Amino acid sequence: MxxxxxxxxxxxxxxxxxxxxxxxxxxxxxxxxxxxxxxxxxxxxxxxxxxxxxxxxxxxxxxxxxxxxxxxxxxDCTDAHQIAAQHLSDIRARIARLQRLETELERLADTCDHAPGAPCGLIEALGDHGQCLGEH
Amino acid sequence: MxxxxxxxxxxxxxxxxxxxxxxxxxxxxxxxxxxxxxxxxxxxxxxxxxxxxxxxxxxxxxxxxxxxxxxxxxxDCTDAHQIAAQHLSDIRARIARLQRLETELERLADTCDHAPGAPCGLIEALGDHGQCLGEH
DNA sequence: CCTTGAACCTCTAGTGACTAGAGATCCTAT
DNA sequence: ATAGGATCTCTAGTCACTAGAGGTTCAAGG
Missing domain, CATH: 1.10.1660.10 (Multidrug-efflux Transporter Regulator; Chain: A; Domain 2)
Known part of the structure; x- marks a missing residue:
């Protein structure tokens, strides 16, 4: 106790x-x-x-x-395995999504050349989804 | 309007x-x-x-x-880039973590041989973290 | 046995980013 | 003029906790 x-x-x-x-x-x-x-x-x-x-x-x-x-x-452990399998596929989907975001964010950061006085390319790109390659 | x-x-x-x-x-x-x-x-x-x-x-x-x-x-866009960089590193950390979970879950599911009447290896393994390889 | 203070109790409210529902009002097309 | 879809505000619920207030209990030392 x-x-x-x-x-x-x-x-x-x-x-x-x-x-x-x-x-x-x-x-x-x-x-x-x-x-x-x-x-x-x-x-x-x-x-x-x-x-x-x-x-x-x-x-x-x-x-x-x-x-x-x-x-x-x-x-019966069928259900248990189903829960695990479902979770596993959730995890894989989340990994895939995060990897897309990773790529996209890297690209967005690169659109800015840091020119002094010029508008920030990163912020501009955030306002305009049309510039994006994949969807998210 | x-x-x-x-x-x-x-x-x-x-x-x-x-x-x-x-x-x-x-x-x-x-x-x-x-x-x-x-x-x-x-x-x-x-x-x-x-x-x-x-x-x-x-x-x-x-x-x-x-x-x-x-x-x-x-x-000044320094701050904006810092926010993006921070987020990028968050994303990378989350990907790494999810990948560890993926591996671990795959392994746990394999510990069960689905023998009829036998206790489920998956459930047993969930009760005993000692069986795990990495931490999570 | 008594005291001290750490651990415990219940209850309420807050987090983030919404979503759902009730009940009332407004706007627009016919 | 009216019908009904869109909008309004307000409250409460989601998930998995975390924080705090204010009060009680327990175990160790004297």
């Missing part, structure tokens, strides 16, 4: 965040001490690790909630 | 978003018709194009606000 502070230190998840996860239904309401403070057991530690790991991988709380359900009632 | 709806259609920015930009101080309070409806001029169109383009590139409203100020009082 440990306090919320120890759970926090053990997992790296901040105290208010743990309480937030409880309110959000990801962590079950724990036991309480005589004075009303939260007391956690081993299973809670594992569950919080699971959540923290999922968040670290960029999964939404919604997705993690779903995975926890699957984990709770075990067996 | 056009209505907010026409401005919206001309820029692709939704009507409530335009009002939000006004409230956020990015768009100046426009003229009003006798009945109190917003009436926009050419300069507003250009400014909104600028904002939309910046957003499309992933700039924060804060950054755009700053760029608009620079644009308004012209001349």
């Amino acid at each position: 440990f306090s919320i502070g120890r759970l926090s230190r053990a997992t790296g998840v901040k105290v208010p965040t743990i309480r937030y996860y409880e309110e959000a239904g990801l962590m079950p309401p724990p036991d309480r001490s005589a004075g009303g403070q939260r007391r956690y057991a081993r299973a809670d530690l594992d569950r919080l690790h699971f959540i923290a790991h999922g968040r670290g991988l960029g999964l939404s709380l919604e997705a993690i909630r779903h995975l926890l359900e699957l984990s709770d009632k075990g067996r | 056009f209505s907010i709806g026409r401005l919206s259609r001309a820029t692709g920015v939704k009507v409530p978003t335009i009002r939000y930009y006004e409230e956020a101080g990015l768009m100046p309070p426009p003229d009003r018709s006798a009945g109190g409806q917003r009436r926009y001029a050419r300069a507003d169109l250009d400014r909104l194009h600028f904002i939309a383009h910046g957003r499309g590139l992933g700039l924060s409203l804060e950054a755009i606000r700053h760029l608009l100020e620079l644009s308004d009082k012209g001349r």
Whole structure:
């Protein structure tokens, strides 16, 4: 049985965040001490690790909630793999998009020759999407 | 002079978003018709194009606000380039991070052999960060 | 046993960049 | 003159937290 502070230190998840996860239904309401403070057991530690790991991988709380359900009632892991696959394709799409932005921003910055007194090519280009090559 | 709806259609920015930009101080309070409806001029169109383009590139409203100020009082474009450079390095950091996540997720999904009745390797791995190679 | 002070409690509000809805008013085309 | 689409303001909700106020409890040292 440990306090919320120890759970926090053990997992790296901040105290208010743990309480937030409880309110959000990801962590079950724990036991309480005589004075009303939260007391956690081993299973809670594992569950919080699971959540923290999922968040670290960029999964939404919604997705993690779903995975926890699957984990709770075990067996079929098709859904779990589907969630992971969906997330993976999200990540790939985001990478592709960011790479387009990277290219575009590099190009925009180059349209300015920094001539003293002249208008800034970068700012001009921002006002005129017509100058852009790809879309974003 | 056009209505907010026409401005919206001309820029692709939704009507409530335009009002939000006004409230956020990015768009100046426009003229009003006798009945109190917003009436926009050419300069507003250009400014909104600028904002939309910046957003499309992933700039924060804060950054755009700053760029608009620079644009308004012209001349020195050092700051503008600094904002762009900062954003570019943010983008690169995000790409790198997402690529690490991509690798890790691919690996996690592979730890499961889908054996019927066996626990899901993916879910197990999510509970145990110790199995991970990089950090995230 | 008592005190101290760190940790804990609940509750409210704020973040960024919008989006959704209610209920009322306006504008334009017929 | 009227119909109905567009607009108005205002409030509240989204996601995943974070910050702060003001009060209570716990554990260690004396």
